Amino acid sequence: MPSIPMNLGTDDYAHLFARLRTNRNRKVWSELTAHQAPHKPILLLCVLDLFDSGGFSSNLVEISEDIAELFGRYWERILPFGRTGNLALPFFHLRSEEFWHLLPRNEAAGIGPQITSLARLREEVIGARLDGELYDAIRSKENRDRLRSVLIETYFSPEARRPLVEQSAINRGAFVYSEELLKRPRDPKVQETLSIEEAYRPAVRDGGFRRAIVNAYSHRCALCGIRVRTLDGRTAVAAAHIVPWSETQDDRPANGLALCRTCHWTFDEGLLGVSQSYEVLASRQLGVPDNLPGYLTSLEGRAIFHPSAEAHRPDLRSLEWHRENVLR
Template sequence: MESTPELILERFLAEICSMKLHSSRNLGAALKKPLLLLLLVSRIENGKVAENRFDFSDIRRELDTLIRCFGGRPSRSGSKPEQPFSHLRSSPFWTLRTQKRYDSGQTVLISDLMDPASYGAFEPAVFRLIRDSDTARARVIDTVLNEWWPETLHPDIREELGLDRLVITRRRRRDQQFTVDVLENFRYSCAMCGFHAVLNGQATGIDAAHVRWHSADGPDALENGIALCKLHHWAFDKGILGIDESNVIRVAGAFVTQVEGGLPLESLAGCPLAIPPRSKAIAEEFLDWHRSNVYLGA
């Protein structure tokens, strides 16, 4: 019996969520495969693909940029875009054709991936579905973003890939008690800059942020929360801002601004938290996760 488009999509989404990502105890999971998937779907969405064939040479540079900007786990060895293109074949929806034979766990050499005869392809039924259906592409994009990145970074990733048009609002249900507890713990003020505002009697402009991302198994626990204004929430999730072992704010060395609008970020470097927690400190294990997986370093 032939599968319906709905069944094909649900199976594909399940296979996406069960992808094996390279992970280590100190650095957490690499987000290279999810970024590759988003890039492949974006090429279909933006009319850059006419057939079910994806050449590494066509996407190598763009994938490299995506990994450096959104891949987590800052690495001294570089982005290595050949890794996700090669190892995505461990998922049933992706096939990799190369001239040489490789064992399942081996990374294909860049020289072989760049060979004109080498290419990757989706399972045919999956390719037809995401090629022909806006809704299917939107579901795939939303699933990948919600599975691996906090909502603060979704607009940046969508804009980078030209995926702004495809949006389905399927956000996870927030733990309201987590929000209340975190905001109270930081006196409804931004822990970084002390910003506090009230509109019609209600605190406004302040988020209860997860230090270890919820998408990375960060719990809705008070010791994993920090209150941040919108700007500093984005910068914290982006890796521009970090907190060192002495609870001093650090600004990533790669962050450079040439306009006055960036000064509020740069001026935080070396400062203690403006609003220390009232009842429970942020757990060091979650700060350490952020330093290893998100913060871009000095």
């Protein structure tokens, strides 16, 4: 491939974005992704979304939880159920496009010839630096919108384009909302900061609440304490409201818990709760005949796992509401 000239403008990068090197196996990739692998376009969409959200303070694309989350959201929106995406692949292989420069952790050792997992990527790579001209270009919203359109219209079918545009709006709004929730944890009117179109508001609010809670608890279940991350960045925990949003419209971190799937279900069903002294309570119904609750009964009396920030810890009045109205 010939060397790319210096001092490229937005037109040049739009041209390069429309000609990414991708796997073009029609037997593997459907018409939804224009019969080619969507990894690189999706990762670049994530980068543009993070710029829109204020997620960059310098020219460094980090291998962060945020970019892994956005990548997974896009992937789930357009790819068949059961087909998982792997952020490590495009993050590594985008270096062939020449505007994407991987920064090795060890300059002397460099970067290996092939990286296929996030764990290995994080071991060898600090992140990626964009061409200076590209970084300057995408600091402009107009340029970001143009490059986003190029990616969506080049690499996805007309059927897939609308969901991707919607997901981009959701990603950007959810990021901003979650930052507001974490920065203003005692303000019940944070939801008024949402500025995305009304049709996207529920998804934006849900995504923002989830990001805020999962980050506050560092991906650890408040009740059982497990923290498990897959190699492609997925987490075992989800965000649960203590008092349902339908009751109070309260997305404050203090009205939330990060819970694994089992603890989430048992908490919502009133089989587990939390005392005023922040200890796990177990309902007697866990021990009814034919139940095999396993480790759940052993959680009773154990202190829950808190967020490090005092303002994000569970609200005692919310926990009291749960004990009085949900715990069996």
